[in-house]
Amino acid sequence: MSAIANEVRRGLYLDSVALMRMSRTVAAMEGVAECGMMMGTPANMRIMDDARVLGADGRAAGPGDLVIAIRAATAGAANGALVAARALLDAPKASGAAGAAWAPRTIRAALAASPTANLVLISVPGAFAAAEARKALGRGLNVLMFSDNVPVAEEVALKTLARERGLLMMGPDCGTAIINGTPLGFANAVPRGPIGLIGASGTGLQEVSCLIANAGSGISHAIGVGGRDLKAEVGAVTTLMAFDLLDADPATKHIVLISKPPADAMVAKVLARVAQSKKPCTICFLGGTTHALPPNAKASATLRGAADLALGRTLPRAGGTPKLQPGKLIRGLFAGGTLCAEAQVVLLEAGLIVASNAAVKGALAPKSPGAHLLLDLGDDAYTQGRPHPMIEPAVRTAPLEAALKDQAIGVVLLDLVIGTGGHADPAAEIARTVERAGAHGKTLIAAVTGTAQDAQNPARQRRTLEAAGFLVLDATADAAALAVQAVQRG
Numbered sequence: 001m002s003a004i005a006n007e008v009r010r011g012l013y014l015d016s017v018a019l020m021r022m023s024r025t026v027a028a029m030e031g032v033a034e035c036g037m038m039m040g041t042p043a044n045m046r047i048m049d050d051a052r053v054l055g056a057d058g059r060a061a062g063p064g065d066l067v068i069a070i071r072a073a074t075a076g077a078a079n080g081a082l083v084a085a086r087a088l089l090d091a092p093k094a095s096g097a098a099g100a101a102w103a104p105r106t107i108r109a110a111l112a113a114s115p116t117a118n119l120v121l122i123s124v125p126g127a128f129a130a131a132e133a134r135k136a137l138g139r140g141l142n143v144l145m146f147s148d149n150v151p152v153a154e155e156v157a158l159k160t161l162a163r164e165r166g167l168l169m170m171g172p173d174c175g176t177a178i179i180n181g182t183p184l185g186f187a188n189a190v191p192r193g194p195i196g197l198i199g200a201s202g203t204g205l206q207e208v209s210c211l212i213a214n215a216g217s218g219i220s221h222a223i224g225v226g227g228r229d230l231k232a233e234v235g236a237v238t239t240l241m242a243f244d245l246l247d248a249d250p251a252t253k254h255i256v257l258i259s260k261p262p263a264d265a266m267v268a269k270v271l272a273r274v275a276q277s278k279k280p281c282t283i284c285f286l287g288g289t290t291h292a293l294p295p296n297a298k299a300s301a302t303l304r305g306a307a308d309l310a311l312g313r314t315l316p317r318a319g320g321t322p323k324l325q326p327g328k329l330i331r332g333l334f335a336g337g338t339l340c341a342e343a344q345v346v347l348l349e350a351g352l353i354v355a356s357n358a359a360v361k362g363a364l365a366p367k368s369p370g371a372h373l374l375l376d377l378g379d380d381a382y383t384q385g386r387p388h389p390m391i392e393p394a395v396r397t398a399p400l401e402a403a404l405k406d407q408a409i410g411v412v413l414l415d416l417v418i419g420t421g422g423h424a425d426p427a428a429e430i431a432r433t434v435e436r437a438g439a440h441g442k443t444l445i446a447a448v449t450g451t452a453q454d455a456q457n458p459a460r461q462r463r464t465l466e467a468a469g470f471l472v473l474d475a476t477a478d479a480a481a482l483a484v485q486a487v488q489r490g
Contacts, residue, residue: 002033002071005078006058009066009089013039013105015123019066020387022088024394026070029084031077036069037085041125043149063127107135121184122147122171129172130154137161137169144184144224145171152233155226159237168245169238171226175202178209178222185224186390188419189453193218195310196252198242200225200259203336203417204284204303207449208258211307211475214451220252221245230262236269243270247277256282256310258303260341261360267291282309286338287345287361301349302342304477319478320471322443322486328410330483331403332374333396334358335389339415339447339476340376346480347372350488357381372487374413375399390422393429400430404437411443413483415476416461418450425456427464434468443486444470447479 019037027035034051038044040061048054053069061067068085072078104110107120120136122129126149136143143162150172162169170177176199177184181192186202190213197219199205205222212219223245225238239257246252255277257270262285274281275294283299284306293299300306330347334340340358347354348361355364355371357379364371376382377389377396389395396414403412416426423429434444446465450458462472473479 002052002073003075003078004053004055005068005070005072005075005082006053006055007068007082007086008040008057008061009068010062011064012066013064013124014066014089016125020392022085024387024392025088026081026085029077029081031073032070032081033073034071035081035085036067037089038067038069039063039125040065040067041127043127044125063125107132107139107141111139111141118142119144119179126150126172130158133158133169134161137165137167140165140167142168143170144174144177145169145226146174146185147171148173152228152231155228156234156237159229159234163237163241168223168241170224173228174224174226176205176222177224178205178219180221183420186417186419186421187222188213188449188451190451191218192220192251194220194251194253195256196220196246196249196254197222197256197258198225198239198246199223199257200227200230200239200262201336201338203415203449204258204286204338204342206336206417206419207303207339207476208256208284208307208310210449210451211304212310214474215307215311215313217311220249230259230266230270232263232265236262236266239266239270240273243273243277247279252279254280254282254310256284256306258284258306258338259286260338260358261285261287264291271297282306286341287348301345302477303338304475307475319473319482322411322445322471322482323441325410325443325487328487329370329408330372330374330411330413330487331406331409332356332372332413332480332483333399333403334374334376334415335378335393335396335417336415336449336476337376337378339417339449340374342476343413343480343483344374346477347374347484350481350484352484352487390417390426393423393426397429397433400433401437404434404440404442407440409442411445411483411486413479414444414446414470415479416446416448416465418448418454418456418458418461420454422456425461425464427461427468431464431468439469443483444468445473445479445483445486446470447473447476449474449476 023037123146129147223242358376
């Protein structure tokens with residue numbers, strides 16, 4: 001019979017990413033079955049309840065309390081894990097001057113410390129995020145809301161308020177932005193340049209900005225709008241405001257719009273605004289759009305194509321020759337939802353039957369038999385109570401091992417996205433998995449998104465993957481095309 005140990009820290013908030021990393025460290029201890037270190041929001045309490053880690057102490061926590069919840073094989077193992085969790089939580093306070101540095105706990109205190117600041121990044125549980133955004137907008141601050149699980153009605157209200165005040169409300173669920181050369185959230189080190197990006201996709205912004213940078217150009221700004229901005233109920237509020245800003249910016253010479261396919265009414269609304277601009281524009285609504293484009297706009301079905309059009313030239317495309325696996329299936333395991341959707345577009349256009357949980361263009365359901373399967377492992381179904389795979393690449397380990405051992409699969413297709421907020425060495429975890437499980441004769445293909453200035457060093461990531469047997473490319477569309485080549489019958 002297992003033992004449970006709980007502890008509640010009243011009124012203590014820590015970022016969910018930091019808590020997830022701590023919980024993984026504790027969960028790896030001998031005898032520990034599960035560890036949850038989360039804020040006591042209703043959603044998190046349900047996750048911990050489902051994991052069978054909550055006891056009476058944990059159930060008494062409130063939304064503003066931090067819960068340590070452990071289930072282990074024995075009481076001794078549970079108590080030992082609790083001691084380790086306490087040590088991880090308390091380590092910053094005991095780590096000397098750098099760790100003990102004062103940090104503001106409210107927007108008011110942060111503004112007092114940095115009175116010239118004009119943007120707030122919000123990364124708190126969704127239940128509290130809207131209230132913090134209102135405080136920021138009320139003080140005349142632009143907002144980037146990394147938080148998700150914010151009701152659509154709250155998003156509409158916040159974006160309406162921001163528009164009335166002439167402020168940008170990026171998000172909810174805005175993972176990426178680069179403003180005035182500063183990367184925010186998951187982003188990459190790219191030089192300043194003439195191309196402005198607007199995206200309802202974080203990894204889409206990352207891949208296009210990196211392709212542009214690696215081709216020798218740069219971006220003026222990359223403005224994230226949140227994954228729902230182009231849905232009919234939200235109304236493209238931030239997308240249109242971002243377009244206005246880039247259209248008025250003399251440093252921006254070309255504007256790129258990136259999204260999964262929006263609602264038709266939103267496409268019409270956005271293209272009407274594009275038509276009013278004198279600047280050339282690239283529209284990348286993955287899979288393309290059937291709407292007539294204004295004279296100043298061109299459409300691309302892929303992120304790779306969007307970068308090409310913005311640059312006015314074709315990027316060099318490198319790759320190996322895949323080992324043919326006729327009759328075998330492709331298994332795609334992606335950290336980026338938009339990168340997964342882009343690969344799906346490439347496979348569908350090649351005439352393959354595709355199932356995906358990042359569906360575009362009417363793809364089949366993920367469990368469709370006999371279909372090539374592409375999975376977005378950053379989807380909520382895979383990340384509830386767990387880190388995103390860009391933060392913790394071990395999230396991909398189990399499905400990668402399963403794919404490597406599945407005799408029906410001939411090609412394993414991956415993305416690897418580096419930059420700020422990401423894991424320090426994601427390729428190493430993938431390589432260890434392949435070494436442990438074996439490739440079993442499969443063709444391994446990966447696309448690496450990053451620039452030479454990123455701390456993880458894309459060249460080092462490539463070498464690690466190539467040593468593990470991967471063919472490595474710079475763009476997801478190219479990697480997906482190589483996967484198609486590998487499984488097509490002669």
